[in-house]
Amino acid sequence: MKGKLEPSERQKLIEEGKNLKEALTTLEEDLVKLRDELQIEAQCIPNLTHPDVPIGWEDSSKLRNMVGSPRKFDFPIKDHLQIGKELDLFDFDAAAEVSGSKFYYLKNEAVMLEMALVNWTLTEVMKRGFTPLTTPEIVRSSVVEKCGFQPRGENTQVYSIEDSDQCLIGTAEIPVGGIHMDSIVAESALPLKYVAFSHCFRTEAGAAGTATRGLYRVHQFSKVEMFILCRQEESDMYHEKLIKIEEDLFSSLGLHFKILDMATGDLGSPAYRKFDVEAWMPGLERYGEISSASNCTDYQSRRLGIRYRPSESPSTTSKKGKTNLAATKFVHTLNATACAIPRMLVCLLENFQQEDGSVIIPHPLRPFMGGVEAIYPKSR
């Protein structure tokens, strides 16, 4: 239409142009809707799976390693609830009135034990080059989703705050994952290794039955969490390093536990591979999960928008002397529980109970508890 035209020709072109514009607008709207729908559907696709992961459900999980063996008791043993009652360490009844079921107060030595566990764990993990953090426990629901959790829906584990887009965290993995949201990290900064202490809140909706006694399943608990952001080629290696740290921590405390390579049906969308640690809880007469270490490869980073720019190689410098920036890649993220307090308390109380009703404190924790060696029954 830029050239010289007869009026009738021009008119025809204007018509044609108008039709094209309308058709284009409609198509562009359709494209947006299609992209949105594609996005929603595609985001349901779970992460890939490490080739060594067993296929199947929980029963198919493979034993990687077992440390220690169940302690032999020569007296009738108690579960942690009874021990806690006799040593005046917790109160579930008052908490049920004040807050509801699966809430509790810790009292007396249990408070000092929680603090010692957190303190010791942070110290040990910091020695291995992790940066200590405390985190917000209220986060935007979008961040929860980007980490692979579902804040909305019937059986959600996530508490939401009224009249807001905010939620309570179920794990420090969420606020730590969010730290480098929507950013490009220099390759030289990797790996970024964080150890975060936070309180965690879970609705435990849908969890019922016997596996909910006492401290085993609660709505609120303290947890020390490890989180790594690294280059793609290194995530398998850091997964091994994380599980090794856990093994060292739990061995130091004298626990007996097994490490499982979780089967595909038990992975959850974000995890490429997941190792669970199940510790022996003699009072509950079962192995109970005390820790989980997941390699999420780029599942979370694609959602959180965390990239790194590989260092340039000399060959990318063009003849004109202008350096081409290497294309960014998505980091890989990993997370692993260093210490989840309630189940750790179950393990310590049940494994280290004595015939006289006292509980021995593992040696590594004593300096963090003012040197206390045991919890003794109080005379009445």
Add this chain to the structure above:
Amino acid sequence: MALQCRLSGATFQSLKLATIPISSSSSRFIFRTLPKTLNLALFSRHSAPKAPPFSVLIRNLSAPAVAAAPAAETSDIKVVKPQWNAAIDFKWIRDNKEAVAVNIKNRNSNANLELVLQLYDKMLNLQKEVERLRGERNNVANKMKGKLEPSERQKLIEEGKNLKEALTTLEEDLVKLRDELQIEAQCIPNLTHPDVPIGWEDSSKLRNMVGSPRKFDFPIKDHLQIGKELDLFDFDAAAEVSGSKFYYLKNEAVMLEMALVNWTLTEVMKRGFTPLTTPEIVRSSVVEKCGFQPRGENTQVYSIEDSDQCLIGTAEIPVGGIHMDSIVAESALPLKYVAFSHCFRTEAGAAGTATRGLYRVHQFSKVEMFILCRQEESDMYHEKLIKIEEDLFSSLGLHFKILDMATGDLGSPAYRKFDVEAWMPGLERYGEISSASNCTDYQSRRLGIRYRPSESPSTTSKKGKTNLAATKFVHTLNATACAIPRMLVCLLENFQQEDGSVIIPHPLRPFMGGVEAIYPKSR
């Protein structure tokens, strides 16, 4: 019936009652209905104007009628039934109304004493009427037992029926009246210690000052800048992940928080307090019973969606709830708890410069002291609590002043409140780091915490049967042992060095693996 409430400063006029003499047969109390539901704005405990905690609408009351006319429809509006009842001594309020009125005025409370007294009077009258009618109904029932002529019997049956209907109506009215009386009376703030200065914040009286502002011979920084240079916190990432007034602590700040909590707990335990950690999600009724307002425009309280639960703003709430609805043995008192928890506050309505960095945040760690004691001892324990705080903060080397807060700044539950304000050189101000309140029986009347005094020999009757002494309400007190963020502000700003490092106070070092200072990291 009149309802006075305060919404962001506006006050509705109280409506006058048109009272109709009781003897008329179809009398009723008539009120002008308000055009819409009153949504009462509820403020945090520490702001002065406060409205009753429930939506209350004006409604019709049918009069105590002897004869036939049945109760009219209580048409469009109903009183919301209180979820729980504080054990209020209405008789005492009536017998001491001048003192109560003065107290309400001094605290700038919007409680309506006149209305409470009116409702109480009406309730007493209505109770008498109900009893009278009950008596008459019993008479009729007795008469019907004897031998009667059919027409007489029929008349009695009629009379009995009418009395029963009238009684039912009156009893319903009595329930509603009690509910409304309860709601109004619960607005009445606690009494005030005679030594408390009257007025607003400016009238607060200095009790004591410890130390003096440190003299710096180099230009000083505020805690935000110190934190940035020493890589101790991150507000920016938290703003993206959570919103403003959230933060991550990093590196030595994490160890410092843990050392502060650990040291504080240890020190307070030495003084005979039982250590606790508490739930941070509680039922909203417990929040209310402690004197806070979970609902309403400027509430400090976060609520959980689809539930009656809230996040705590202080461990005072879950600790107050431990002995809810129970009778404690006198020999168990005093009960002294020191509780560590995270605290969550919306800080709605707080704006301006007093919100920088760690000074005002939505989430923080806090160690709180809580005492339940006998009535005669609360003043003494209040002094003990403030002394503990003084000792703690002096040990850390802080400079601070202790204020006896004036009536306008007390908040409903507190009989007396001491605030500690520490010097924050980087912010160039004294900032509140702690508060110690004696709530006497305000909370315990709501939480239902009583004690049974030990029996004295004289109560044993001749038959050898021991009379149990009447229960009394405990007194409760609470005091901040350590609120982490503002403590961090104090430590960083006061102990900064010219080379950019920060010295750790001696008492904390053993709890931080012996670390003596936070040094700038080489880059």
